[in-house]
Amino acid sequence: MKTIRRTLELWAVVLRKQFQIEFSYKTAFFLQNLSIPLTIVSWFFLSKLIDNNSPFMPDGLDYFTFVVAGVAALDLCVSVINYVAGRIREEQISGVLEEIKITQTSFIMYFSTLSAYPTVLSLIRLSIYMVIIFFMNQFQFNFEILMVVIPILALTILSLAGFSMVSASFILLIKKGDYVTKGYIMMSSLIGGIAYPIAVLPDFVQFFSNFLPVTQLADTLRNVFAENLSYELIIYDIYQQIILALIYMVLGVIILKYALNKTLAEGSLTDF
Amino acid sequence: MIRFTNVSKRFKNQPNNIFENLSFNFEPKLVYVLRGANGSGKTTLIKLISSLLKVNSGSIEVPEKCKISYVSSNERSFFGRMTGHQNLEFFSKLDNGSNKKLDEFIAEYNEAFRFNEFLNKKFIHMSSGQKKKMAIARAFSKKSNILLLDEPFNFLDESSRQALNMLIKNSVKSGKYVILATNNHEFHSHDFVRNIVIRRKKIENN
Numbered sequence: 117m118k119t120i121r122r123t124l125e126l127w128a129v130v131l132r133k134q135f136q137i138e139f140s141y142k143t144a145f146f147l148q149n150l151s152i153p154l155t156i157v158s159w160f161f162l163s164k165l166i167d168n169n170s171p172f173m174p175d176g177l178d179y180f181t182f183v184v185a186g187v188a189a190l191d192l193c194v195s196v197i198n199y200v201a202g203r204i205r206e207e208q209i210s211g212v213l214e215e216i217k218i219t220q221t222s223f224i225m226y227f228s229t230l231s232a233y234p235t236v237l238s239l240i241r242l243s244i245y246m247v248i249i250f251f252m253n254q255f256q257f258n259f260e261i262l263m264v265v266i267p268i269l270a271l272t273i274l275s276l277a278g279f280s281m282v283s284a285s286f287i288l289l290i291k292k293g294d295y296v297t298k299g300y301i302m303m304s305s306l307i308g309g310i311a312y313p314i315a316v317l318p319d320f321v322q323f324f325s326n327f328l329p330v331t332q333l334a335d336t337l338r339n340v341f342a343e344n345l346s347y348e349l350i351i352y353d354i355y356q357q358i359i360l361a362l363i364y365m366v367l368g369v370i371i372l373k374y375a376l377n378k379t380l381a382e383g384s385l386t387d388f
Numbered sequence: 389m390i391r392f393t394n395v396s397k398r399f400k401n402q403p404n405n406i407f408e409n410l411s412f413n414f415e416p417k418l419v420y421v422l423r424g425a426n427g428s429g430k431t432t433l434i435k436l437i438s439s440l441l442k443v444n445s446g447s448i449e450v451p452e453k454c455k456i457s458y459v460s461s462n463e464r465s466f467f468g469r470m471t472g473h474q475n476l477e478f479f480s481k482l483d484n485g486s487n488k489k490l491d492e493f494i495a496e497y498n499e500a501f502r503f504n505e506f507l508n509k510k511f512i513h514m515s516s517g518q519k520k521k522m523a524i525a526r527a528f529s530k531k532s533n534i535l536l537l538d539e540p541f542n543f544l545d546e547s548s549r550q551a552l553n554m555l556i557k558n559s560v561k562s563g564k565y566v567i568l569a570t571n572n573h574e575f576h577s578h579d580f581v582r583n584i585v586i587r588r589k590k591i592e593n594n
Contacts, residue, residue, distance in 0.1 A: 129481040133467065133474075140469040140510070211462040214440055215526075218458045219482035226482070381442040382400040383435070386462075 126225060127232045134203070134233030148237075152244050159183050160252075172313045176342045181249055185341065186310035188245035189334035192238040193276060193308075194301050199234035200227075200280035201297040204287045209388045217385065223376055224369055227284050231277045239269070249341065261340050264350050268336040271357035275329040278364030285368075285375035291388050304330045329364075332357050390414040390437060390534070390565060395446035397432060406432050408589040409446070414567060416533075417580065419560055422569040424586035430569035431461060433586065434536045437567065454534050454565075455483070457527035461538040461569075463519045468512035472503075472522055475511055479526050493529035500551030501525070517543040524548075528555050534565040541572050 139145050163180035173182060204227070207213045216226055249255070279300065286296040307314065307321050308330040314322050325331045332353045339349055379385045395410040406429045414420055414437075422430045435441040436448055438456050466475045480490045494503050503525065506518040514522070520543045527535065535556070541549055559566050560580050585592045 125481075129478065133470065133478050136474050137467060137469045210468070211460070211465045212467065214460065214462070215458070215465045215479065216482065217440055218438055218456055219479065220455065220484055221482040377442070380440065381444070383432075383441045384400065385440065 123225070123229075126221060126229050130226070130229040131232040131236065134230075138233070149241060149244060152241060153248070155187060156184055156245070156248055156252075159187065172315045174313070174338060174342060177338055178253075181253055181341045182313075182338055183311055184245060184249055185337035186308075186334045188242050189330050189337055190304055190308060190310045191245070192242050193272070193304055193328075193330040193333065195238045195241070196231050196234045196273070196276040197280055197283055197297055197300055199237075200230045201283045201287060201294050203230055204284040205292075205294065205388075208287065208291070208386055211386045214386050224281070224372055227281050227372060228277050228368075230284075231273070231280050235273050235276070242269075246337070253341070255341060265336060265340060267354055268333060268350075268357055271354070271361045272329045272333045274361035275357065275364045278361065278366070278368035279329070281368030281372045282364070285371040288375040288379050288385070304328050309334055326356060327360065327363075329357070329360055332360070389416075389449075389451070391447075391449040392436075393447050393449070395436065395443050395448060397429075397436065397441065398444050405444070405589055410590060411446075412584075412591045414565055416563050416565050417560055419556060419566045419568055419578070419581045421581055421583050422567065422586060423571055423583060428586040429589070430586055431538050434458070434538050434567060434569055437534070438536055451533070455530065455532040456534045456536060457530050457532035459520075459523045459527045459535075459537045459540045461542070463516060466511045466519070466522055469510060471510055472507035472514065472518075475522065476507075476525055476529070480529065483530050485530060489531075490529050493525065497525075497528075497551055497555075500554075501548050515543075517545060517548070520544055521548060524552060524555070528559075532564070535559050535567070537566070537568045537570075539570055540568065541570060 160180055163178070163183060166179040168178045170179075173179065204213075207216070217223060283294070283297045283300070287294055303324075304310070307317060307325045308328045309325060310330070314325040314331060317325065336350065336353050339346055339353075376385075379387075390413065392410050392412045395407055396405050397407045398405045422433060424430055432441060436443060437450065438458050439450075466472075467478070470478070476490055476494075477487060480487065494507065498504055501521045501524070503521070506514050506521075509518075511519070511522070520540070524540060527537070537556070540552060544552065556566055556568070557580075
């Protein structure tokens with residue numbers, strides 16, 4: 117109970133700190149969501165060129181809804197990883213990481229809390245995307261939808277927190293470059309089923325798609341807008357997200373511990 | 389007691405050890421003033437105690453459940469876009485500290501360090517002396533047993549130096565371990581001071 121309380125307290129402390137930093141850049145803070153309507157408008161016109169009756173498209177879904185749900189899922193997954201990687205790099209350069217190491221908060225705990233701020237921000241962005249799709253397609257909202265989306269979102273966030281630790285570890289080890297984050301973003305865009313269903317990809321590529329949190333999240337969001345909610349598909353997505361969350365969290369902790377031991381032995385924690 | 393036993397430390401891509409089979413004990417209620425030429429290993433020794441560095445061989449024993457306060461020689465070890473007070477609050481929370489204790493410390497030493505002149509400024513806008521005072525406030529407002537101070541007097545004005553002297557003396561009286569890396573002569577001739585010189589990869593009592 118004490119650990120849970122402390123964890124929540126830390127999430128709040130780090131969330132507040134990130135908000136204070138981000139809010140100090142007022143223009144960027146207020147304009148950060150401006151890209152959403154522009155993205156949606158571009159896809160709206162592009163979707164006019166796509167045949168909605170393609171055999172690869174999920175039942176009862178037009179291409180516009182399909183792609184915007186995919187873009188919203190990608191936005192969330194990319195923002196969280198990218199943000200955490202950026203913060204670790206900044207804190208490495210400024211030397212703040214050393215000061216955090218001295219405190220009573222473990223690095224693993226601190227690194228996992230860094231995803232709090234981008235998660236909140238991304239959830240707001242995701243909600244904006246969803247509301248726009250609802251209005252444009254005049255879908256009926258019901259609470260059943262929320263009950264489906266919330267567990268998948270929670271599991272996706274856990275996977276992302278785990279992957280963020282993997283990404284942070286590589287920044288600690290290789291300093292500049294952040295190839296893991298870049299590779300993850302590229303793979304998510306390419307084989308995550310964002311602009312096209314993964315069904316069009318070769319079978320062996322589809323196997324790898326299933327290891328990306330964005331694939332299941334995009335699937336769930338699309339399922340919400342499908343004519344009939346497929347509970348079978350949702351349960352399958354939940355199982356897959358549980359496995360992914362476990363894999364990424366365990367992998368994140370192991371790799372981060374290794375990276376910390378190595379950088380502390382070399383004395384390169386705040387080298388850049 | 390903080391006990392170094394046959395400690396050797398070498399940095400990556402450097403051919404020679406910075407310490408070789410170093411054995412030494414640090415006791416509480418004393419100020420250990422580390423002196424030595426630039427690059428002799430004063431900061432490395434402090435970082436080894438704080439576990440910011442790991443030994444290549446040998447061992448360092450630190451009393452169990454000891455909390456460490458560290459004034460780093462790095463001027464930028466805060467969040468630049470946050471104010472002084474926001475920064476101190478953040479680090480205090482990471483250490484399970486309370487805002488009340490922090491505010492009490494600030495109020496008590498406000499006259500000496502003139503905290504009210506800069507705690508509401510963003511860290512990036514502070515002068516070097518003010519940044520050093522931030523590091524001192526972070527270290528001394530924390531309830532710790534080991535104080536590691538790396539060049540803490542740099543950039544400080546006279547009244548702040550005197551206040552820092554007082555803080556260090558009070559820490560010694562309250563039974564803390566105090567290890568100070570400096571080539572200044574602030575603590576030259578007190579009975580609670582042990583001057584030690586790092587030379588040729590070893591510690592020499594002065």
